[in-house]
């Protein structure tokens with residue numbers, strides 16, 4: 001987000017949501033400095049902007065990991081064991097205390113209301129891979145496989161840098 005980008009939108013308050021969406025698309029989240037900048041540009045209070053950011057689930061206030069793990073916690077998935085999937089994934093990634101992103105910023109776990117694929121419940125998506133009727137063990141295996149692939153990629157990069 002830059003002043004140049006913002007200046008094209010003037011002081012039109014209706015630009016608030018499109019601007020926030022633009023920041024989110026560019027950075028993956030809406031950082032504090034962007035909120036301040038937008039607040040000054042549109043003459044909207046930061047508390048009003050926070051209200052918008054917290055109202056719409058699409059906005060994130062913290063940076064996300066390189067890999068997204070989306071787990072449905074809708075009714076169909078919930079009754080078919082989604083809480084166990086969530087527990088397994090969070091444990092596998094070492095997430096606790098409400099943190100949704102790993103310390104190395106490789107993974108973010110997002111709990112989604114419904115993917116619209118309830119007949120496949122419970123459903124988990126890791127990046128581009130969707131898995132329905134997933135069990136906690138399968139969820140753990142998906143995570144381990146991704147972690148292994150990331151480690152292999154890093155090792156390859158280190159070798160090529162030597």
Ligand code: FES
Nearest residue numbers: 072074077115118
């Ligand atoms: S409730 Fe999980 S996909 Fe609909």
